[in-house]
Amino acid sequence: MENDILYTPEEIAQKLRLTKGTVYEMIKRGELEAHRIGRYIRISQTQFENYLLKSKGYDNIYEAILSQEGNDTFANIGLPKIQVDTDLTGKVKVSIRPENIILSMGTFISSARNVHKGKVIDIIIDESKALVTVDIGIPIKSLITIKSLEEMSIEKGTELYVVFKTMSVIVYK
Structure with missing residues (x-):
């Protein structure tokens, strides 16, 4: 502060x-x-x-320190390093909309640079959607449909991958 x-x-x-x-x-x-x-x-x-x-729907908000590795920029939020696209440096905040986060049972080839394995720690079910919180070293929330939740048999303790594109990460001071 x-x-x-x-x-x-x-x-x-x-x-x-x-x-x-x-x-x-x-x-x-x-x-x-x-x-x-x-x-x-x-x-x-x-x-x-x-x-x-x-x-505005941004729920995953974290404090981070930016670092460079070659041509890539990462937001260091403790354990997970999140790849970001920004010209900012130093201490920042990063945010990822829950609806921009894909949950997957395994890895797959995609354009998404951020793929983190974790374990489901909470599920909040609304009428047609579920807010799934996954611990990837930090708690991160993903918004999915009830149908996806059921088809993937997601429950507390389920191990899965959290996947999102670098461009989905908002970086600000």
Whole structure:
């Protein structure tokens, strides 16, 4: 949070064109993270940006340090190295939309540069879709159809591959 701008709930309300009360409710529900500083609530620029990304459907958000290996750029998020396409350097955040992540029972030849083996740790089923969380060293969420979930017999503990293209990874400061 170093050098991060702090906003009041009122300032966030103005940015989002909502009432102050709605912003407080969003904080209470956990939709918008905030800091409690004494009696005051403040929202950092980073927390606000994370909220905006999540509201646009970006759920897999990670802090990373970029590194070069030959002509390739990787976002280092601990154990998995994620290949990215960016001109940025140093500390960044990366985000991958859950619907851009393919789950596979095995490896296959494709244009996707990111292929990581992992184990299913959570499944949330909605009417026609399932949000599957796979631990690949970090928890990563993939959105698939119920039909795919059933046909692949995916359940907690299932080992599978998480596959996504370099271009699916959003990199920002």
